[in-house]
Amino acid sequence: MDKSTIVCRCEEINIDEIETAIKNGAETFDDIKRLTRCGMGPCQSKTCFYPVNEIIAEYTGMPLNEVSLPRLRMPLKMVRMSTLAQDSEGSNVVSVFGESVEDGES
Amino acid sequence: METDILVIGGGPAGMSAAITADRAGARVILVDESFSLGGQLRQQTQHFAPLPGSEEKVRGTALGNDLIKKLEASKVKILKKHIMIGSYRNENIGVTDGEKTFAIQSQKNIIAPGAAEKAKIFPGWTIPGVMTAGAAQILINRERVLPGKNAVMLGSNDYSLEVARQLKACGVTIKAIVEDKEQMISSDMELLHDMKNVPVYLNSTIESATGKEELNKVVVKTPAGLYEMEADLICIANGFDPIIEPFEIMGCNLAYHKELGGWLPEYNVYFQTSNPSCYIAGNAAGITTIGPVLLTGEIAAIGALEELGFMEQEEAEAQRKELWKELAEIEKRENEKTFRARSELIEGFHQKIGMAFPEEFNMVNGGAHNG
Ligand SMILES: Cc1cc2nc3c(=O)[nH]c(=O)nc-3n(C[C@H](O)[C@H](O)[C@H](O)COP(=O)(O)OP(=O)(O)OC[C@H]3O[C@@H](n4cnc5c(N)ncnc54)[C@H](O)[C@@H]3O)c2cc1C
Ligand code: FES
Numbered sequence: 464m465d466k467s468t469i470v471c472r473c474e475e476i477n478i479d480e481i482e483t484a485i486k487n488g489a490e491t492f493d494d495i496k497r498l499t500r501c502g503m504g505p506c507q508s509k510t511c512f513y514p515v516n517e518i519i520a521e522y523t524g525m526p527l528n529e530v531s532l533p534r535l536r537m538p539l540k541m542v543r544m545s546t547l548a549q550d551s552e553g554s555n556v557v558s559v560f561g562e563s564v565e566d567g568e569s
Numbered sequence: 570m571e572t573d574i575l576v577i578g579g580g581p582a583g584m585s586a587a588i589t590a591d592r593a594g595a596r597v598i599l600v601d602e603s604f605s606l607g608g609q610l611r612q613q614t615q616h617f618a619p620l621p622g623s624e625e626k627v628r629g630t631a632l633g634n635d636l637i638k639k640l641e642a643s644k645v646k647i648l649k650k651h652i653m654i655g656s657y658r659n660e661n662i663g664v665t666d667g668e669k670t671f672a673i674q675s676q677k678n679i680i681a682p683g684a685a686e687k688a689k690i691f692p693g694w695t696i697p698g699v700m701t702a703g704a705a706q707i708l709i710n711r712e713r714v715l716p717g718k719n720a721v722m723l724g725s726n727d728y729s730l731e732v733a734r735q736l737k738a739c740g741v742t743i744k745a746i747v748e749d750k751e752q753m754i755s756s757d758m759e760l761l762h763d764m765k766n767v768p769v770y771l772n773s774t775i776e777s778a779t780g781k782e783e784l785n786k787v788v789v790k791t792p793a794g795l796y797e798m799e800a801d802l803i804c805i806a807n808g809f810d811p812i813i814e815p816f817e818i819m820g821c822n823l824a825y826h827k828e829l830g831g832w833l834p835e836y837n838v839y840f841q842t843s844n845p846s847c848y849i850a851g852n853a854a855g856i857t858t859i860g861p862v863l864l865t866g867e868i869a870a871i872g873a874l875e876e877l878g879f880m881e882q883e884e885a886e887a888q889r890k891e892l893w894k895e896l897a898e899i900e901k902r903e904n905e906k907t908f909r910a911r912s913e914l915i916e917g918f919h920q921k922i923g924m925a926f927p928e929e930f931n932m933v934n935g936g937a938h939n940g
Contacts, residue, residue, distance in 0.1 A: 464691065469690070
């Protein structure tokens with residue numbers, strides 16, 4: 464396929480950029496994300512996750528079930544900052560981010 | 570906010586779970602991000618059979634409306650336009666209505682967010698006029714908007730042919746069905762018959778999709794060479810994958826099962842995930858057909874009800890046995906591979922956590938997990 468074909472439509476990242484990232488040592492979706500912004504758009508990789516993993520699998524020869532999943536972070540869906548910051552029923556931005564189960568992990 | 574059972578997702582699976590839980594006397598809250606219940610049934614105008622307890626064909630939209638009516642007549646607290654966006658350290662689920670964010674404290678959660686359509690990339694897949702088959706179906710059946718006049722279907726599964734048939738009924742010309750495998754995926758005789766005049770390109774891919782402001786030219790790469798055609802619509806039907814994000818947030822373990830759609834949470838015969846407070850139902854528990862989608866909702870609800878003491882063990886076992894029997898019957902008939910993969914997933918998870926199989930499961934599964 465033409466290497467200029469877009470894979471991540473939100474961030475306009477093409478096959479060539481993803482393969483370059485792999486050449487530079489990327490092994491997982493998250494590695495590629497850090498190098499290219501692929502997966503960081505409004506859909507939060509819901510669209511590009513499988514196509515990217517297929518490219519990794521094809522390029523590295525790793526079976527699809529061994530290509531690791533992208534790391535998920537809250538909030539799960541797009542939401543306005545003001546909505547998170549709104550202090551209602553004892554809950555605010557601190558509770559969604561700070562109290563989250565991911566707290567303390569990098 | 571506080572409740573016994575919190576259901577995430579108001580599609581057929583979530584609604585079926587909520588109705589079952591309410592009937593047994595539990596306090597139930599059902600959350601759905603949409604302004605209307607029904608999930609993906611809202612645009613499914615085709616007829617479905619078999620359904621649990623019936624061989625009669627029922628229109629998808631009618632089935633959805635029937636469940637909504639039952640739900641609205643129940644004591645279930647329905648929160649539409651509410652999205653689950655996260656969880657707190659104490660495992661309360663964080664929900665937003667777009668204005669504020671709050672926690673729902675529940676004893677058990679039944680999570681049924683459904684499935685998403687898998688993307689398929691080719692040069693030009695991001696230009697206007699290229700969409701998933703599901704998007705085209707929503708446009709014609711829900712929004713009453715014609716997405717194009719000349720369509721190319723990418724993929725030849727049942728869903729692709731069903732949408733092609735519905736587009737045809739709206740006056741859209743189906744220019745071609747493009748399939749990269751060496752034969753059609755669908756084996757549904759009725760659908761195949763309806764498509765008999767449509768050119769099918771096997772072992773083929775879309776080489777390019779082009780157009781100035783919107784799609785107008787599609788080039789298909791076939792073993793016999795390139796074919797160029799005029800089209801203003803490409804529908805991508807590349808199958809579905811279970812939605813996993815809410816489960817990841819809840820710390821549920823995931824596994825990869827190709828036949829079930831890809832990555833999905835592990836669960837046991839009660840449809841309980843590795844997080845004991847979270848049950849799973851519907852297409853999130855493996856891509857299947859509408860009968861099993863409804864049944865998984867009921868089985869999950871019964872597990873939660875039993876654990877919370879709303880249902881006696883004996884009663885729960887008896888009901889579960891019937892439901893599993895029906896699930897196995899329908900799923901084996903409609904898609905044997907799906908049932909086998911589901912059994913494998915359950916078997917693997919039971920082994921991993923050292924959990925014995927209840928009698929009722931051994932009987933329906935015909936001891937397949939022993940082999
Ligand atoms: C576009 C599309 C078209 C489909 N067409 C067909 C078809 O024609 N035939 C067929 O057999 N199958 C079809 N399917 C598969 C479909 O998933 C099943 O038919 C069936 O609807 C599954 O039921 P469910 O209850 O598991 O999920 P769904 O019906 O998808 O319901 C899930 C519900 O959960 C809600 N939800 C999800 N995440 C959250 C969250 N974080 N917070 C709050 N609410 C949430 C959604 O709004 C939705 O209402 C289609 C799927 C899609 C995506
Ligand atoms: S397509 Fe990659 S983030 Fe949306």
